[in-house]
Amino acid sequence: MAKPAPMDTDKIKGLVCRECGKEYPAVSLHVCDMCFGPLEVQYNYKAIKPRLTRKAIEAGPKSLWRYVDLLPIAGDPTVGLDAGFTPLVRAKNLGDELGLDKLYIKNDTVNHPTLSFKDRVVSVALTRARELGYDTVACASTGNLANSVAAHAAAAKMQCYVFIPHDLEASKVLGNLVYRPNVVEVEGNYDDVNRLCSEIAGEHKWAFVNVNIRPYYAEGSKTLAYEVVEQLGWEAPDHIVVPMASGSLLTKIWKGLNEFHKLGLIDRMATKVDGAQAEGCAPIATAHKLGRDFFKPVKPATVAKSLAIGNPADGYYALKATAESGGAMDMVTDEEIIEGMTLLAQTEGIFAETAGGVTIGVLKKLVKQGIIKRTETTVALITGNGLKTQEAVMNAVGRPTRISPSLVHFQKTFGLGNHER
Amino acid sequence: MVTVRIPTPLRTLTGGKSEVESSASDIQSLIESLNGQFPGLKDRVCDDKGEIRRFVNIYLNEEDIRFLKGKHTPVKDGDEVSIVPAIAGGAFHGRGPRLGARGIPCSVNARGRSGGFKGRP
Numbered sequence: 001m002a003k004p005a006p007m008d009t010d011k012i013k014g015l016v017c018r019e020c021g022k023e024y025p026a027v028s029l030h031v032c033d034m035c036f037g038p039l040e041v042q043y044n045y046k047a048i049k050p051r052l053t054r055k056a057i058e059a060g061p062k063s064l065w066r067y068v069d070l071l072p073i074a075g076d077p078t079v080g081l082d083a084g085f086t087p088l089v090r091a092k093n094l095g096d097e098l099g100l101d102k103l104y105i106k107n108d109t110v111n112h113p114t115l116s117f118k119d120r121v122v123s124v125a126l127t128r129a130r131e132l133g134y135d136t137v138a139c140a141s142t143g144n145l146a147n148s149v150a151a152h153a154a155a156a157k158m159q160c161y162v163f164i165p166h167d168l169e170a171s172k173v174l175g176n177l178v179y180r181p182n183v184v185e186v187e188g189n190y191d192d193v194n195r196l197c198s199e200i201a202g203e204h205k206w207a208f209v210n211v212n213i214r215p216y217y218a219e220g221s222k223t224l225a226y227e228v229v230e231q232l233g234w235e236a237p238d239h240i241v242v243p244m245a246s247g248s249l250l251t252k253i254w255k256g257l258n259e260f261h262k263l264g265l266i267d268r269m270a271t272k273v274d275g276a277q278a279e280g281c282a283p284i285a286t287a288h289k290l291g292r293d294f295f296k297p298v299k300p301a302t303v304a305k306s307l308a309i310g311n312p313a314d315g316y317y318a319l320k321a322t323a324e325s326g327g328a329m330d331m332v333t334d335e336e337i338i339e340g341m342t343l344l345a346q347t348e349g350i351f352a353e354t355a356g357g358v359t360i361g362v363l364k365k366l367v368k369q370g371i372i373k374r375t376e377t378t379v380a381l382i383t384g385n386g387l388k389t390q391e392a393v394m395n396a397v398g399r400p401t402r403i404s405p406s407l408v409h410f411q412k413t414f415g416l417g418n419h420e421r
Numbered sequence: 422m423v424t425v426r427i428p429t430p431l432r433t434l435t436g437g438k439s440e441v442e443s444s445a446s447d448i449q450s451l452i453e454s455l456n457g458q459f460p461g462l463k464d465r466v467c468d469d470k471g472e473i474r475r476f477v478n479i480y481l482n483e484e485d486i487r488f489l490k491g492k493h494t495p496v497k498d499g500d501e502v503s504i505v506p507a508i509a510g511g512a513f514h515g516r517g518p519r520l521g522a523r524g525i526p527c528s529v530n531a532r533g534r535s536g537g538f539k540g541r542p
Binding site for chain 1 (some may be wrong): 430465468474475476477485487488506507508
């Protein structure tokens, strides 16, 4: 096994508690042993700033690693070299439908290799896990994360355990098995899975990407914000609508935008970060509505299984980020989720998973309420692929029209005349 | 008497006890009285302004006191109070294979076996 690399102290100072500020070395640790707050990576921005220019980034690889200077790895990336740098689609049709002049879809339904934004966080987490000397990786997942960990572990020749709730969509289960990890289906919901994984992480020295490797893993989400800004021509949008499960993605979008601003890569940063949840699992959006900075955990019951986290680890920070940015939060019903999915598919040709339906549904609501205005540049983060959650839309998309292999039958069925030459 | 459940990482302060008793009348005085018995406990549970730390959950008979009256929530004879770190478990054992147990609460020593890791000798 490769010798574990020390941290690049030029780039990374170490870990720091987000609550009490206690500092730690850059090891596999995620909770402060003094105050129980979560840890996060602390960068040496002074050292990073001079070498991080728009030009330098543009000359980088066409993947999330073009932002390696702001990612918490010591050496060169070794896992997930092709993840990220997904299309930012100008969504004119959907914009017309909703009443927005400048709407964009950040399309992570085509992320490499497992078709969700989790390929970003996993690339970072597994590269760092290797640097720390681990040869076994694991995760607690609502589906997409497990798929990505399993795929990347296969390619990186690492041992792998993925833990998922017992009631996931068929494609998300198969999308683990095919890579031959140990797939553990837990009788319970995600919050049960997560609790179990915390216990397992205490017993086995594995790299649990979203437990003990979480400070590194979570940083990978920032690349979505970086890409949006670069793809908009080095401009920050007015609104970004972000789906929320643990709340980590939204928190890191806000962090990424602020980093770019602080480092002088964008001149103006007035982005409002808006959070989207499903009504059947909306602890964060509910707290936002009530004006609270703490939330009540819930028992999830929603078609958006990838967002079904009842006790969101970063709920507090998501509330804080949205408040700081002046953004909004809202929630949608299962029905609105399906509508959002089919609307996106039928206007832009993008088949998103249920979480994408949540994002589009909430976007629609925020425009209707006048919170997002017609002229504002707006980006909707579409984080996962609809082929993985086919069950959700099966009854909403109709059936194919069956005919015999006959021209006449075809024309008759579709009311088309017999066009003779 | 009120029964107070102590989480693993705080048991270094309670001499390993997982349950202690208190005759306090609300959460705040309960924490003060526990701190008298087990010095240092308050610092771990409360910030320097005396507010309960954000990532420490305190439950009165299963209900988060944030949804009751916070630290002024009254407690009475027969109640059960649980102190639970918001981020669970593995926190205190999940160190990298290369690193020593620096400043780790007792839970690691009690449970932190090296099973499963096949990395460095």
